[in-house]
Amino acid sequence: MHFTYKIYTVLVLLACKYTLLQAQKVVRYDLYVRDTLVQFTGKTRKAIAVNGQIPMPALHFTEGDTAEIYVHNERDEATSLHWHGIFLPNKEDGVPFLTQMPIPAQGTHLYRFPVIQNGTHWYHSHTGMQEQSGMYGMLVLHKRADDTTFRKGIDDLPELPLILSEWTDHRPDNVHRMLHNANDWFAIKKGSTQSYTEALKEGHLKTKLTNEWKRMSAMDVSDVYYDRFLINGRNESSYGPFRAGDRVRLRIANGGASSYFWLRYAGGKITVVASDGNDVEPVEVDRLLIGVSETYDIVVEIPADSTAFEFLATAEDRSGSASLYLGSGIKQLHTPLPRLRYFEGMQMMNDMTRMNGRLNDMGMQMALQRMDMNTVMYPEISGVKKKKERKKKSGTHVHETQAAKPADIVTLNYAMLRATQETSLPADAPVRELRFELTGNMNRYVWSMDNRVLEESDKIPVKKGEILRIILYNGSMMRHPMHLHGHDFRVLNGQGAHAPLKNVLDIMPMETDTIEFYANAEGDWFFHCHILYHMMSGMNRVFSYEGQAPNPLLPDRAAAYRELQAESNRLHFMAQNDFASNGNDGMFMLQSARWSIGTEWRLGYNNRHGYETETHIGRYFGRMQWLMPFVGFDWRYRSAAHAGNGKNLFGQTSSKDRRAMLSIGVAYTLPMLLVLQAEVYQNGNVRLQLRRDDIPISPRIRADLMINTDKEYMAGLRYIFTRNISARLHYDSDMGAGAGLFLNY
Amino acid sequence: MQFIHKIWIALPMLLSATACTAQIKNMKTETVKIQGNCEMCEHTIETAGNLKKTVRLDWNRDTKTAVLEYDSLKTTRDEILKRIALAGYDSDAYFAPDEVYAALPECCHYERSKKGGRTPAKPLRPAETAATPEKTAAAEAAPIQKVSEAYFTLKDALVSSDAVKAATAATRLSEALNSVKMEELQPQEHSAWMQVEKQLKTDAGDIAATSDISRQRASFASLSQNMYPLLKATDKAEPVYYQYCPMYNEGKGAVWLSREQTIKNPYYGSSMLNCGKTTETLR
Structure with a gap:
């Protein structure tokens, strides 16, 4: 894998000074945060490097040290560093607007805390999306040699800190915006659209229909498509040499912003010896899934000379992996994890979801990762099934398959973790x-x-x-890695x-x-x-x-908390327009967790086709957010000679030629994701409308349908070329047939 | 944009269909060692290695070497050999994963030079290995112990969806059931036994008589229901877990007994192996 950093600013200024201070060792690091350019995929992209590197440098301390970390922010954006999993005074915790004010652009900040624990931890920026751009690094706290919990055969092994992460060529802010706008470009990239044609091919049409009937869109185990997965900033790397029988301790932190990783080893079993920096009784497994921000310490053995054994970290959605070869010589590969069977997963979700959108665990009392419902999607466990073999079965239980091979893969779960101490x-x-x-x-x-x-x-x-x-x-x-600061x-x-x-x-x-x-x-x-x-x-x-006591780094605590709250509920913007032969069809929208402000327009090229816009400001209610009452404003103009005044289905006269109307209404999402919109205008006119956008016909083809009681209707088909560009054909009752270029942001 | 790009590339290619021997730019030629046996191997190796306009690979069966021509700006020797290894073939840079090698057709099982590797995973059953001597002693003492041993073997066979093993285990279970002497039973065992004996024997016989796993499972559901009062009444050296899957039989649910607390569901193949919960621990 080609892999070059192009770094504008050449810098490596890692000063590690040891000072004796009243028999207590102060360990100092200087971290210089700078803009950089990287080429993880061959394309040049902006990123953030600390001391010239991604990931940030691994920081090592020994229990009993005092940590002194100077952060020199040389960027034009504020930053912060959070010490993940560390017990420290609150003002050193590094959460902007909660434990300190952000480190300003071009500012310097000192984090200073006594190291009162040991174990594998990590650190990252807690500001905006900076973590996704490269601000993550290892933080290893070593045991003192005289520690009573020192474990021979584990704590004295050669060790290697590994930080897992992922890279996207998209700007992280844009990724976030796309997620909020239900843009399914990531699914297209991952091949997980789960469209109707794919469902048909796999004999899962009924599954797909049930899924949409229950108002679910395509399911996936992760949200974002990543271009590269990385171990210590590299997709592939080697570490060695080792001799047969050597054992090595891997200190692994998942510094990915949103990816879980399957950890597997080509040289045999994996022995888990610690989790989140805390020792556990050694437990032998074939594989484990490391959650976002978790750390695990594992011990592996190199079983043969002159062979390098692959340690493989595969993203949970299996869209990619990163490899580390332990040892030297010919590389022994591990079997890649096969693609997920999404429709099996969809079927499982159908079975376990009630019509009201709540989940139904069927009384199974799931806990501690012991029962992984995703297993239905894992071909390596449930066996490879041929398309035709699948029989329709009556009843709700459809996961019955004849196993292709015994399911003797041991996967770590939380019930297997046992602390070494009380x-x-x-x-x-x-x-x-x-x-x-x-x-x-x-x-x-x-x-x-x-x-x-x-x-x-x-x-x-x-x-x-x-x-x-x-x-x-x-x-x-979705699964969630819940993290608590400052405590275990x-x-x-x-x-x-x-x-x-x-x-x-x-x-x-x-x-x-x-x-x-x-x-x-x-x-x-x-x-x-x-x-x-x-x-x-x-x-x-x-x-x-x-x-x-008041936090000296936070002069106005209440205002800071309001800022923290606002930060995680920003407005997200989206816009789209179809530049078609018969006019322009488009909309823009601003959305937050509860509110939506949007304007739709249909602009013809002449007075006969007319011009119209509809603006709605609404608030979503309920957990599933299927209900949105709104107030609206409608404006349209159409040359009267061609339009006339039509009667709607209720016999009311609706003015098409020239109108400016206020309205109130409500939108509700029906089964099959049809949006029913009921609206009353200031003149007493009523309009009901049914609409469905983005019906996934094939991985890249989407269909739209609309019909209302003003006897208007529309149907469209669009082929998605890229994240922003599609070609669209549609027929509109007002404007007739049209073909055009559809752009979306 | 990529799509449009592809059209631009595809168009001239269609127009000049005759000039189909694609030129490789920045070409580098190397000879590499790749293991393999037969013509089928050759096909697999070349399909895995070749990439239009980037890699051309010609593998020789006799010398077990391949001539590799590739665009040195677009790919590397290791990238090509890794793809070939993931298709099942060892080279001087990579060893194929064992599972992939094992899945090759019989004729393609070339001799491998590699040492070590991933030993096939074995189920971790520390409780069983540690308690073996104790258990055999207990089996002699308690007649029901033999029945439960056979029952657990049957359950494990169903967990791994092995109908043949299940039938064999059911035969053992029938034998064990028939060898139970009522006079040797404890009083509470005795009363439980009286109630379930007949049904246990019928179900065990039914399982032994068929190799249709879904019928075996249906009988096993009934068998397990009747095993429960019996094992509950018995003195046990180690706990037995009474487990329940709510999904089996169109949501009617089914129970089973296990020596492991971890759920391993005997009613479904491995895809729903973990479906279920422990409802009671019998000690």
Whole structure:
């Protein structure tokens, strides 16, 4: 794989100074944040490099050190650095507008904290989308040699810090905007459109129809298409030499903004020895899925000389992978993971979704990743099935397949993690129970907790000295890696006093998990989904200790919190126009989590065809956001000689030639994703309209349909060339047939 | 944009269909070693390696070498050899994944030079290996133990969707059921046994008599229901988990017993292996 950094600014100024300070070692790093240009795909793109590199340099400390990290922001945008999984004073936590004000453009900031723990951690920017642009790096806290928990055969192995990540050639802000606009370009790139023709070919037409009947759009295990997947910034790399029988400890952090990775090794079993920086009893598995922002320490053995064994990190959606070869010599590859069987997944979602959009776990009490419903999509487990073999079965259960091979692949789950030490919390501390339901809506890309985004929530008060027991239920259709700042929590997984400590909990759809932590810190701590685009859509909360001392880095705490809230509920803009032979057909829209402001237009080229615009300002209600009441303004002009005044289906006269009308109405999404719009105009006229856009006919063909009680109708077909360009054919009752170039932003 | 690009490339090519020997630019030629046996191998290797206008590969069966011509600005030798390895063929840069090699047609199973590699995954059953001596002792002592052993073997066969093994295991189970002497049973075992004996024997016989796995599973659902009161009444060396899948039989659900807490559903193939939950732990 060709892989060159083109870096404008040549820089490597990593000063690592050791100073003895009253028998305590101060370890200093200087980090220079600069703009850079990269070519991960061959195309030149902007990125952010720290000390001239992506990922950011790996920082090493030993428990007992004092960390001094100087951040020199040499860019024209504010930044911040968050120390993921670290116990530290609140003002060092690095969340802009929550624990400090952002480090301004061209500013310098010192993070200084005592290192009071050990383990594999990482650090990243907590500002905007900077993490996706390259601001992630390893943070390794070593045990002291005299540590009583030092494990011979594990802690003395050669070790290699690995940070996983992904790269997109799109600007991350634009990725975020596209997600909010339900742009399915990523699905086209991934081959996961799940269109009607594909459904037909695979004998899943009924599945697709049921899916749309239940008002779901195509399902996927991830949201974004990435051009490259990376280990330590490279798609392929080698590390060695090793001799047969050598063991190596891989300290792995998932620094990806939104990708989970399957970790597999061509040289045999993987032994998991720590999770999120906390030791666990060694457990042997064939593979594990590392959630966004999780860390795992694993030990692998090099089984033969003069062979390099592939350590393969495959994105959960299997759209790509990154490889590290351990050892030297001929490279022993691992079997790539086969493509997901999306329609099997769709069928599973159909079975488990009620008509009201809520999930139904059929009483299976899922928890701790033990029952992975996605398994129905994994050909390596459920066996490769030929198209014709699939028989229609009656009843709801359709996952029955004759296995092609025994399912003896051992996959790690949270129930298998057992802490090496007792982790029980103080028995006399008061326990407070909190429940959160993770909620979301893929169609409008709104992610929330208890159907509230951060902007709709106050900080959650915490008393120092109490135990918070949090019960999380994931009622959304995506998995979420929930991360708590500044604390480790116990995952109640049946291991009793040895419940493992983590700071990220991956929770799959329909799972219920219980975590608990001892509130022994001070300040305001973020609790959020670590998928960057979910976090920036509002899936966050803040735990706030009562009676905390003022934070010197945050002069106006209330105003800062409002800024934090606003940051994850911005307005997203979209626009499209069909430059057709019979006129222009288009719209623009501004949307937030709840609000939508949009204008549609149909502009003919002459007075006979006429001109019309409709503007709606509406608010979405309900968890699924199927209901949107709105107020509207309608303006149209058409030369009277050609239009006349038509009667609508209710016998009311509707003026087509010249009108400017206010209206109120409501839009509601019906089964098959048909949008029913009922509108009353100021003159008492009523209009009902049914509309469906973007029916996925084939991977790149979309159909649109519209009909209303003013006896207007429209049908269109469009072929998608690129993210922004399509060709469109349509017929409109006012303007007739047209062909045109369809542009969208 | 890419699409338009492709049209521009495709058009002149269509017009000059005669000049179809595509020219490779910046051509580099190398000879590489690639393992293989037969004509089918040759086809697979060349299909995996060749790329229009970028790579031309000619593999020789006798010398096991390939002449590689490629555009050195667009690809590398390693990239080509990796594709070939992922199709199942070792070279001097890559060893094919074992699973891919194993899936090659019989005639293509060339001799491999590689050492080590990924040993086929074995199920992790520490509880079983650790407790073996104890268990055999217990089996002699308790007659029901033999029945439950046979039952668990049957269940495992159904988990791996192996109808033949299931039939064999069911035969064992029938034997074990027939060898139970009522006078050796504990009082509570005795009363449970009286209630389920007949149905257990019928179901075990039915499973043994067929190789149709869906019929075996239907009988197994009934068998498991009757095993539950029996095992509940028995003294056990280790816990037994009473598990439930709500989906089987069009949502009517079905139960089974297992020595592992991890769900391994015997009613479906491996695709729904993890479907179910533990409803009770029998100790």
